[in-house]
Amino acid sequence: MFTLNFLIRRLAQGVVIIFLVSFLIFTLLRVVPGDPVRLMAGGMAPEALIEKIAKDMGLRDPIIVQFGRYMGSVVRGDLGQSFVRPANGASTGGSSFNDSTRGERAEVLTLILEALPMTLQLAAMTLAISLVFSAIIGIAGGLYPGRWPDKVAFYISSIFISLPNFWLGIVLALLFSVKLGWLPAIGYNGFAYTILPAIVLAVEMSPVLIRTLVGSVSSQMTEAYVSVGRVRGLGRTRIIANHVLRNASVPLFNLLGIQFSSLLGGVIIVEYIFDYPGLGLLTINAVLQRDFPLIQGIAIVTSAIFVLINIVVDLVATSIDPRLEY
Amino acid sequence: MSIISIASPDSSTMLASRSLARRVFDKAVASPGFRAGAAIFIVLALATALYPELSGIDPVKMDIKARLLPPLFEGAKWSWAHPLGTDQLGRDMLVRSLVGLRYSFLIGVASVIVMLFVGCTLGTIAGYFGGRIDAVIMRLTDAQLSIPMIILAIAVLGVSRPTIPAIVLVLGMSNWPVYARMMRSVVMTERQREFVRAAQIGGSTDLRIIVTLLLPLLLPSVLFTSVLDVARMMIFESTLGFLGLGVQPPTPTFGNIIADGRKYLLNAWWIATMPGLFLGLTLTSINLMGAALERARDTVHAGGE
Secondary structure, three states, X not given: OHHHHHHHHHHHHHXXXXXXXXXXXXXXXXXXXXXXXXXXXXXXXXXXXXXXXXXXXXXXXXXXXXXXXXXXXXXXOOOOEEEEEEOOOOOOOOOOOOOXXXXXXXXXXXXXXXXXXXXXXXXXXXHHHHHHHHHHHHHHHHHOOOOHHHHHHHHHHHHXXXXXXXXXXXXXXXXXXXXXXXXXXXXXOOHHHHHHHHHHHHHHHHHHHHHHHHHHHHHHHOXXXXXXXXXXXXXXXXXXXXXXXXXXXXXXXXXXXXXXXXXXXXXXXXXXXXXXXXXXXXXXXXXXXXXXXXXXXXXXXXXXXXXXXXXXXXXXXXXXXXXXXX | OOOOOOOXXXXXXXXXXXXXXXXXXXXXXXXXXXXXXXXXXXXXXXXXXXXXXXXXXXXXXXOHHHOOOOOOOOOOOOOOOOOOOXXXXXXXXXXXXXXXXXXXXXXXXXXXXHHHHHHHHHHHHHHHHOHHHHHHHHHHHXXXXXXXHHHHHHHHHHHOOOOHHHHHHHHHHHOHHHHHHHHHHHHHHHOOOHHHHHHHHOOOOHHHHHHHHHHHHHHHHHHHHHHHHHHHHHHHHHHHHHOOOOOOOOOOOHHHHHHHHHHOXXXXXXXXXXXXXXXXXXXXXXXXXXXXXXXXXXXXXXXXX
């Protein structure tokens, strides 16, 4: 019953957060200068036509009215249509406003659902690499605080956090793809294309994970139950594997929930560099093209994922450590 | 700075008489990580401050005859005049990188100041007054933490001209929720303590309590954390530059040099990689110092009080 109660409360909070996020993005996009209709209709379109299109689309109404209308359709599951992307996937250009070859505009939901699996694959790969790497470095560092594994962890995390992701992406592509020819880098044409971007993202993520692990493992090792375990005759390996790591993983899970949005920020840049057709590339193009419905759709979907991940993280954390309150 | 003097290890009674912030600082300075970081940082700072003027090379002067020269000991055409080679327009890479470092560092520091100001103000208000104000500010931080700031930064800078004040403001607004949360939690615990109650009974106004009692006590530990954020903001700034939304060319910044160099990656690898090496080195030095400070703060706070 507790769990159900918790779920309902958190989901309600989540809805509030998603609402706030969409309101912030919605207002911001309309306050900032830059007219999407100009981009849609093409540079040569006469002013009167632009005004007419904008009026027809309701872009000249007060922001609150527009927001109400938008949220009304979002609640019914309709995220609207992209301003610039055609449904058939053809080029988004078109310099003349009456170009008859322009087809129906693409549904935002379809665009997002096409890109999302690609990014989830990248994220899963990143998570796997960074967790394995940080676990090795971080647990070793935490078990021997002040000794060399701890120092190695300290210097590795200091250096990794100092590598700008876009630069690292270029250098790794130059090294592994151009010079050595081991891994493909640009575009997407099979699973191997995920590896380089995932390594770059993992390098970006692991410093925080390593630091947290070192801190939590070393503080757990000073707890009374470790000494008691030794008195009970448990081996060191068993104490560490069954008890210490279990408790030390709680802060790690909480961190993963918080890290999600910074991971997404990294995904945008990395997908842009590697031309990886995921949510990040979709986002950056949408922002540069002032594609309001697409940006809003992405913001809603990502903040929903953020909320869900944090709920799952809290559930997992409480099942590991029942003392934590929901 | 005379604090380099090594404190004898058994001077705990003497230690206690110094302020907490001072103890944290001294402890950090004694660590090898901090010293290594500080040494790299000082060398880079001196080079950045002096070399562009001393060498007399103009970072934006083009020289087509000397274009795409490789760095030292690479290939046949290298020269001492251009230790890191030249770019596609014959501009000296070393001077360009150092000038880029100036912009990057100044923007990083300025945006952290903006961030500290906004975050600490809102966090202190939320933690001190609590109730509805607290709830509103905390929901605002939740909402902002769930949107990657790079999206907002691109959206804002993509249309308005990316001038330096605009960039500083956008960067500054990106990470304030972290400080707001940090300040809120410490202010909430501190305001229950006796000295705050005593001041309240003594008739001090809330503003007076916050400014004269709470801030001097709590700011130093927040400042130690903010050292790490200078590095983070420098990365953010160069990312924006890389996307073409940072300080505009011809002014050299790490971001736009690397973005330029990416086009010449196959025949002149040094254009894209060398500035990144500088940026990475600077950030490593800042991060080493910041991490040492944080570590020292944690041990002093855990064992000291």
